[in-house]
Every structure is written in structure tokens, then in C-alpha cells.
Amino acid sequence: MTHKHPGTRGFVTMARVEVGIILFVTAVALIPFLWLVLTAFKDRTDILSPTPMLFFTPTWSNFYEAFVVGEFDRFLRNSLMVASGSVVMCMAVGLPTAYAFSRFRVFGEKHLFFYILTTRMAPGIALVLPLYMFFQTLGFLGTVWAVMISHTAFNLALVIYLMRNFFDDIPRSLDEAALTEGATEFQVFRRIVLPLALPGIAVTIVLAFLFSWNEFLFALMIGGAGGQTLPASFPGLVTPLGTYWGQLAAVSVVVSMPVLILIWFIQKHLARGLTFGAVK
């Protein structure tokens, strides 16, 4: 799998310096977030201490304040509903589309792709405003359903592109064999291609879930009061009276933990997923 890079041997001192640089950069990438995690378990005086506090008595009070007293559990519920709901929608709409793009010569493929890609390229605000006006007219503004649909709208591009990439990996000779045996196109999709694409589907589901889970602007503007997710609850903790750092950190930890756990499972496929399949 790997190859030797010439010049590695015979540079022992340099190799040590290099390992030092690598470890330093890793620490730089990690420490700011660790600081935030520590903050979540500190009480107010420890958080605001002018000397960095590494050793302190850990407390759950920030989590209690946010999720019990502040009733942030409703935002957590919204987050879970929105992310899982939008994944279901993405898959229901995206899987047949990706299959068609992978297997058939379909009408207007190029233009549809351009259209789909644009939804991925456009800044969030450019997608939020039309949906905001749209849901306002319909009276759906401020519901989890509106957030779910808007998250589907921006995740669909990723799901279609990625699933087409995974479907393309499955040899077409299998479909053709089944088709000559008299299977219908839907049976090929349902019984041959889908089961073989299962790992790819799992990766796509995780990514679509995480993009929805992490999303901020749609949840803030379209979610309003009734459909607010955890990320959208952040600005509410930055008040004119002060910033509730402890609670912000606690909510951040709750938002980040599922992300880190899920990413751990799909890290081998992450490069492919985040480059739309351009890197394997």
C-alpha cells in the first residue's frame, strides 16, 4: 500500500524535528476545542479566571442550567427530529435519482446536475431567503417541518452526487445479467444494487445527518421559535447582559459529541464524501 520515500533514512535528527512539528501542529488543531470542552465543566469563577485553569473541580452545573433549567432539551429534540427527518427525505428523493443518473441515459442530465450543484455552491443566505418567504406565505415558518425540508433542499445535491458515485462502483454486468433473467428495473435496484451499495448508503446517511445536525442559519431563520435546533440556540445565550459561556460550552459539547463519534466510524470514507467522490 505504501511506498518508501527516498531520503527518509540518514536524516535522524531532521526526522526528530519533523515529528516534533507534526505533533505541534496536531496540538494546535486540538487544544482550542479541548479548552472549550474543559469550559463546559467549569463553574463561573473558573471560567472567568484570568489565569488559565487546567485543574479545577468539574461540575455538571452548566449542563443542568442549559438542559434542565433552560429547557434546551426541546432544541435537542428538534435537532434529532430535523436531522433524521431530512435524512429520510434525502434518501427517498435522492436514491432513485442517483440510480437513474448512474444507470440510464436520462433526459436533461447535464442541466439537472448544474442545477443541483448550484444549490450546493450558493451561500446559505441565498437559499434561506427564498425558503423564508415561501414558508412565510404558507404559514409554516417556525416549525420543525420547514427546517427539515430546507435541510433536505441543500443536502440533496450531496446525496445524489455521492450515491451516484457509489452506484457507479457496482458493475453493470450484474444488472444486465438480472435483466436478461427477466427481472424488472425496480427489482434490480431493490435487490441487487441497493444491498451492494449499503456501505455507501451508510456513509451518505451519516454525512447528510451531520450536515443537517451542524447547520445554523436555516435553523435560526426558518426554525423561528418552534423549530429551533441546538446550533440555532447559540445566539440566545449571547445576551446584552453577558455571554453565558458555561452553557454555550455545554451545548457545544452536546452538539459535538455525536459528530465526533459518527465521524470516527466513517473516517475512511470521509475524503471521498467531502470531495463529492473526487478522492477515494
Place this chain on the structure above:
Amino acid sequence: MTTRKAKYGGYLWLAPMVLFLFAFELWPFLVMLDQSLHALNYTQPAANGQFVGLNNYRKLVFDEDFFHSVRLTLLFLVVALPAEILLGISFSVLLSYHLRLKRFVVPLLLIPMVLAPIVVGLTARLNLNPDFGLIGIVLRQLGLVDSGLLANGTSAFLTIVAVDVWQWTPFLVMIFLAAIISMPPEPFEAAEVEGANRWQVFRHITFPLLLPIIMVGVMLRLTDSFKIFDQVFIMTGGGPGASTELATIFAYKINFVSWNLGYGAAVVALLFFISFILTFILMKLMTKFALGAAR
């Protein structure tokens, strides 16, 4: 790659997506375009709903604040993108010399880029706080920055760039390293036999082979930097003054702070137009570099 003909041009398979696109993307977009031709401002309700033709667009063309925000976005791209690409290449090549560290280093490096952008912004804001943030305290005690990096226009702008570099360089390291590892071993073995040094190997073998993936990285970062919002929103909200007011922040403020939705629709329509052009260029480049065809 052979494709077959589907019954009825495959529209049965595409129907769910076409319905979704029309109902939830195209239709809202048309609603917004229509809105951009009308006056709608919650703070001045008297004129609401009045047809104003292209007035909103005319206003936009002469809006110095808008052009300031577009300039800032471009400046952001020009500073952040080369920094990320150069750091990404250097670090991935460095890591490729020490592959035994990969298992341990790469999962940790992934953390900044998978965090919610809003958490990234909050992390930066907490750490940079001059009174109790880890980096803020260090900077103050070194006597470098007294009132925090986000308090001054220039340093605030450079800070949002630095945070973007912090968040996204690991992504480039990840894809570049994956590409380096999967390169064919033969040219490297030949170079070793020839006694080439590391720089020559990088210059004549690694870099040319990496170039397509570098282009992928450039394109993805280009479009993502154009979209950046959450981090800046929670870190500076566009301030101090308008020193970090990127185009996306400007569009947000016009719509959801000033509630000038008619004019805001014109701003957003123009941003959309810009991303259409970016997408078009991207598609052309993707065809040129035969992106994905190498698979």
C-alpha cells in the same frame, strides 16, 4: 461506462427529485425574484407591496456597502486559499515521510473540520477572549495584543482568516495525504535508485501527481469560502465597524436585521448569480481535469 435506455426517458425515477426541486427550490426562488421587484420593508410598511421595477437592483449597483462586502469576500479568498493550500501541501508531504504517525495524527486533525461551524466560531471567540481565553491570555502576557484580536478591524479580519485556515487546512491534509499514499510506487523507487533528494522527488514526482487533487481542493475551498457565514456571525457579527462584513453577512443584515426584504431579495439574487457563474466555471474545470474519471 455503458448506460441503458430507461422507460419513458427515466422520468419515473427522477419524478421525486423534480417535484422536490420545483416545489421547494425553484418556486421559492421565483417568489424571491418577484419580491426583488417590489418594495418590502418591515420598518417602513407604508410602501410595502408596491411594484418598483428594477429600482432595488439600481440601488444595489450604487451601494458602496455592498461592494465593500464583496471586496472583503474576495480579500478573504485571496488570503485564506493560498495559505490553506500551501500549508495543506507542506503538512501532508511532511506526514507522508512519517506514515506511522498517520493513524494517530489524522483522526485528531479531523476534529476542527467536522465540528459545527458555529461551534468553531464559538471556540475561537472563547479562546481569543483577552480576559479569560487561552490564546487571549497568552497574547496579552506576551504584550502583543491587549484588548483581544477581535477588537480591531484589521486584526479581526486576519483572525477570521486564521480561523478558516485552522478549520479547513486539515481537510486538505486529509485529501492530499490520501492521494500521496495511493500514488504508484514505481517512480519513487526509480528516483531512489537515481539518488534523488527529497526536494527533487517532490518537485518532479509528488507535486505533478498531486496536481489534480490540489485543483479539487482549490475548487472546493473556493466555493466554501464564498459561503462562509456561521463562524464570522458568532465571532464578530461583521464588526468591528464593517471590517469583517463579508457578502454573506451583508446579505443577512439587510434582510434579517434591517428587514428590508425587497432590497435584500435583490442582494441575494445577485449572490445567486455569482454562484451560478462559479458553478459554471467549476463544471468546466471538472471536465478539463477529468475529475472522477480517474476512478
